[in-house]
Amino acid sequence: MSPWWLVPLGGLLALDETSVGQVQICRPLVVGALVGALLGAPGAGALVGGLLEFFALAVVPAGGARFPGLAPAAVTGASAAALAGEPAGGLALGVGLALLVAELDSHTVSAYRTWAGTLIPEGEPVPARRVGAAVARAVAVDFARGALVTAGGLAAAVPLARWAAPAWPLSFAETVALVVLGASVRLGALLHSFRDAPAWRWLFVTGAAAGAAVGWFA
Amino acid sequence: MVRVSASGRHPGPGLATVFLRCLLVQAGWSYRRLIGLGFGFSVAPLLRLRPDRDEAGVAAALARHTRPFNAHPYLAGLAVGAVGRLEAEGTPPERVERFKDAVRGALGGLGDQLVWAAWRPLTLLLALLATAAGAPPWAAVVGFLGVYNAGHFVLRAWALAVGWRRGAEVAAALRAADLPRWSRRLHGAGALVLGLLLGWIVAAALTGARTGVAALASGAPVPHEPGVGSAAWLGLFAAGLWIGYRRGRTILRPAAAVLLLVLLVLFLAGAL
Numbered sequence: 011m012s013p014w015w016l017v018p019l020g021g022l023l024a025l026d027e028t029s030v031g032q033v034q035i036c037r038p039l040v041v042g043a044l045v046g047a048l049l050g051a052p053g054a055g056a057l058v059g060g061l062l063e064f065f066a067l068a069v070v071p072a073g074g075a076r077f078p079g080l081a082p083a084a085v086t087g088a089s090a091a092a093l094a095g096e097p098a099g100g101l102a103l104g105v106g107l108a109l110l111v112a113e114l115d116s117h118t119v120s121a122y123r124t125w126a127g128t129l130i131p132e133g134e135p136v137p138a139r140r141v142g143a144a145v146a147r148a149v150a151v152d153f154a155r156g157a158l159v160t161a162g163g164l165a166a167a168v169p170l171a172r173w174a175a176p177a178w179p180l181s182f183a184e185t186v187a188l189v190v191l192g193a194s195v196r197l198g199a200l201l202h203s204f205r206d207a208p209a210w211r212w213l214f215v216t217g218a219a220a221g222a223a224v225g226w227f228a
Numbered sequence: 229m230v231r232v233s234a235s236g237r238h239p240g241p242g243l244a245t246v247f248l249r250c251l252l253v254q255a256g257w258s259y260r261r262l263i264g265l266g267f268g269f270s271v272a273p274l275l276r277l278r279p280d281r282d283e284a285g286v287a288a289a290l291a292r293h294t295r296p297f298n299a300h301p302y303l304a305g306l307a308v309g310a311v312g313r314l315e316a317e318g319t320p321p322e323r324v325e326r327f328k329d330a331v332r333g334a335l336g337g338l339g340d341q342l343v344w345a346a347w348r349p350l351t352l353l354l355a356l357l358a359t360a361a362g363a364p365p366w367a368a369v370v371g372f373l374g375v376y377n378a379g380h381f382v383l384r385a386w387a388l389a390v391g392w393r394r395g396a397e398v399a400a401a402l403r404a405a406d407l408p409r410w411s412r413r414l415h416g417a418g419a420l421v422l423g424l425l426l427g428w429i430v431a432a433a434l435t436g437a438r439t440g441v442a443a444l445a446s447g448a449p450v451p452h453e454p455g456v457g458s459a460a461w462l463g464l465f466a467a468g469l470w471i472g473y474r475r476g477r478t479i480l481r482p483a484a485a486v487l488l489l490v491l492l493v494l495f496l497a498g499a500l
Contacts, residue, residue: 029255032301033377034348039355040373043365056365063352065484068477070344072336074259078484106491109484127260130294135287138272141294145269148256179498187433187461192487194465195479198472200422203345207416217423224424225431 011048013089013168017161019045023081024156028119029149038062038108041084051092058091058104059084061186064193065109068200074123079115082156083108086163090171098182099175105189107170111163118155125151242273246308247388249273253304261296263304268294270304274312292321298332300339302383307331309391310398317395327396338407343383346414351376353421360428426469430462 027036034040038059046055062084071077087108094100129144130136180188204210249270256265268290275286275293299307307328314324355372359365390401472479 028257029252031251032254033380034373037352037372039352039359039365040369043369047366052365056359060356060359060365063356067349067352068472068480070340070477072340072344074262078480102491102494106488106495109488113481113484123258125258126256126265127258129256129258129265132260132295134291135284136268136290136294137283137287138275138290141265141268141272141290144265145252145255148265149252152255174495174499177495177498179494188490189487190429190433191461191464191468192483192490194468195472195475195483197422197426198469199475199477199479200349200472201419201469202473202476203349204415204419204422207412207414207419210416210419213416213420214423217420217425218427219423221424221427221429222431223427225428226435 013164016085016089017157020082020085020160021153021157025153027081029152036081038066038080038084041081042088045085045088046092049092054091054100055088058087058101061105061189062087062108065196068196076116076120078112079119082115082159082163083112085160086111086167089164090167093171094175096175098180098185099178101185102178103170103175107167115159118159122152122155243392245273246270250305250308254301262298264294264297267297270308271312275315277316279318289315297328299335300343302343302380303335303339303387305384305388306391306398307335309388310395313392313395341411342407346411347379350414350418353418353425357421357425
């Protein structure tokens with residue numbers, strides 16, 4: 011399958027993130043597995059998606075805050091990893107591109123949200139059909155925004171998967187370790203957000219000890 | 229056409245339409261109106277139940293209900309249902325506006341804490357843990373979407389039903405539901421599962437076992453290299469966790485920027 015078929019998919023997934031439903035099909039874990047399967051590399055896509063999830067878990071899209079966009083970023087990252095054909099370089103490229111596209115996406119969301127304020131006049135009676143038309147227009151523009159960001163990400167991912175990924179100097183396991191290290195700060199921020207739970211420290215330490223024991227003997 | 233009973237317990241088929249419209253409550257989110265446009269769109273079918281029932285009255289009401297308003301998308305139905313109820317009962321506009329002003333802060337903060345900061349990370353952590361334990365990625369994805377959205381749609385349906393049934397009295401229903409307590413419980417479960425996942429990852433990195441994060445690549449043709457984790461890696465990982473824990477969400481962007489820089493330098497070093 012050509013990666014360019016993923017452009018409309020990126021638009022649809024971006025809608026889930028911002029405008030329609032919020033059923034979380036936009037999450038990197040979901041997008042990575044889906045894109046990897048579509049491009050014939052399910053493992054590579056799922057790995058990038060899972061690791062990107064570590065970066066996204068602590069993000070709370072509260073109010074008008076500008077937050078990293080996930081869907082087009084995850085489509086780009088999983089595509090880069092799937093197309094690279096070289097696990098370590100593909101993983102590094104996929105994660106790096108996804109983080110960049112997530113930041114770019116957040117700026118397009120800001121621009122969209124400024125524009126959306128002009129969809130209907132203020133202080134005048136508004137017929138219901140005009141409100142409906144404004145909502146339809148907002149959804150169409152948001153879809154186009156997501157598709158455009160995805161297209162931009164793929165325009166970088168397709169050539170870089172061929173030319174840059176083979177230049178990656180670390181092994182696969184070292185690359186995974188590096189990315190997990192990079193995500194550790196964000197996982198710490200996630201732990202920070204759990205602090206209001208009773209006995210959260212004991213729960214975390216108990217979980218860590220159990221996880222370490224299982225991981226050690228697995 | 230929407231029907232309303234005297235008790236408000238049987239709002240008729242129109243409430244299903246409102247429920248579906250609430251899925252679009254964030255469409256057209258803007259800095260000027262926040263979710264105002266989506267709120268107006270969602271409540272529009274209920275405005276036809278107003279005592280005056282004319283198009284001009286509905287248009288005037290929509291001008292009010294597309295003004296700035298904010299709520300978590302899953303809890304917005306509570307305000308939509310309550311406002312629809314107040315409008316159907318012919319409540320004066322200024323009282324409806326006072327009601328909206330009173331609930332908008334609570335519906336935003338409660339929803340953010342319950343859903344974005346608790347339910348979503350917990351279900352995602354469980355999915356990641358399942359994958360790390362060897363479940364196929366598709367199974368983790370299907371499991372996550374199923375469990376997460378079960379909670380999601382129950383919350384949306386509850387919010388709209390309570391809003392419609394209780395009208396201006398929704399505050400009592402919100403207090404009785406005690407959503408902050410649910411958030412704290414979910415945060416506790418999240419801390420436990422995050423600990424499990426991190427413990428597993430660290431042990432896998434130190435022993436070189438093909439579990440933990442590496443298992444996410446199950447099915448991919450990747451080489452297995454034992455013992456990548458080291459004391460230095462463990463120290464840096466712990467330091468990263470500590471910095472993130474101390475700084476909270478303020479550190480998210482700088483952390484990504486540092487990783488990007490490291491990746492770029494390594495790519496350049498490899499190319500040269």
